[in-house]
Amino acid sequence: MPRSDTPPELRAAAVGGPADGRPGRDAPLWILVVITAIGPVALNLFVPSMPAAQRGLGLSDAAIQLTLTLYLVALAGAQLIYGPVSDRFGRKPPLIFGMLCLALGSVVAGFAEDAVQLVSGRVLQAIGGCSGLVLGRAMIRDRHDPSEAASRIATVTLAMMLAPMLTPAVGGYVDQWLGWRAGFWVITSIAAAIFVAVTLRLPETHHDRRPMPGLAPMLRAYRGLLADRGFLGHAGAAGFGTAAFFAFVAGAPYVIIELMGRTPAEFGLWYIVASGGYMIGNIITARLASRVGPMRMLAAGAIAAVAGYGSLILAAGLLPMAPMTIFLPMTGIALANGIILPNATARALVAGGTGNVGAAAGLAGFLQMGGGAVASQVIGWTRGDDAWPLVFVLVGCGVGTLLCTRIAWGAERRPG
Known part of the structure; x- marks a missing residue:
């Protein structure tokens, strides 16, 4: 068996397990489903509108592809950051930050007049949407041991499967009826609603705060x-x-x-x-x-x-x-x-x-x-x-x- 070089902080943050023992309410499952699905929704809702956005802004093939490529790059990098940050500051503050980034990015992309503005908005969308992907399942692990968490994680995973499956069809009709910018206003509205729900209804589930691991x-x-x-x-x-x-x-x-x-x-x-x-x-x-x-x-x-x-x-x-x-x-x-x-x-x-x-x-x-x-x-x-x-x-x-x-x-x- 290969030797483990993982520091204790990373190990503790990663391996699921029982709740930390502190009293508290479970996170409402419907909120966890929505925050987990919003990242894939934001990614895929724009996909059918890419040709129209390219024509409307006069973008090159490579430039319009950056709206997808850099979204994925930001999504990849943010996954490595949200976990340690949430171990240090709790789950709720990074999630609120993420929804603000998602809404702001959608507004920037919705008003974009060139490639830089459109791509910048997509990157902010990715950074924000990634928060739910990482923290939704973490909040389940905080309050349940692995066996108890199975059914909740299965529900959340189903949302991750269904969102990319159905969203392009919705995005196609939104583009056809309202234009390519309308999808960003849909995401802005959803992000704003999630922000309110997280702020008012979502309890903090992580109380055993740990220092962030060093680089x-x-x-x-x-x-x-x-x-x-x-x-x-x-x-x-x-x-x-x-x-x-x-x-x-x-x-x-x-x-x-x-x-x-x-x-x-x-x-x-x-x-x-x-x-x-x-x-x-x-x-x-x-x-x-x-x-x-x-x-x-x-x-x-x-x-x-x-x-x-x-x-x-x-x-x-x-x-x-x-x-x-x-x-x-x-x-x-x-x-x-x-x-x-x-x-x-x-x-x-x-x-x-x-x-x-x-x-x-x-x-x-x-x-x-x-x-x-x-x-x-x-x-x-x-x-x-x-x-x-x-x-x-x-x-x-x-x-x-x-x-x-x-x-x-x-x-x-x-x-x-």
């Missing part, structure tokens, strides 16, 4: 994980799978709306179909993982991924360019990722040893969002007059997923 201990923990082949294999498989999703989010609106001449609303409805594949993969994992084991599930996901990416190449090469040509193979890829991501992430959290759970969670999340940022920007650099640039980037992500799965298998089978 050096955190870097030592991350360096140890990056040297572990098991962690790299599992986190890499999850990272490339996530990159494929964000490459699709970045490239599909251009292909469907601009090249095929379809409406943002139609894009959003097709997006639900592809997202349904991911949900099916998650359901398969939930039903079978405890009996089959994560490594066999990971292998099954890899086989499904080969079928999905293979069908994408065949459809792009042999069939006329139509939404079905892109979305049906992507549904198969999404199903494979619904199996790969939860199993690879679960193994990544323990690959470096029991003392590295927190550092592994933060670094794995950073790699997933960072990979998504790189893939989305590559889409912006390579888009052309057909769907092949999107296909090539997706297939590249698929190859990376399979290679990392092979590394993970080798590390798991290695003695010791």
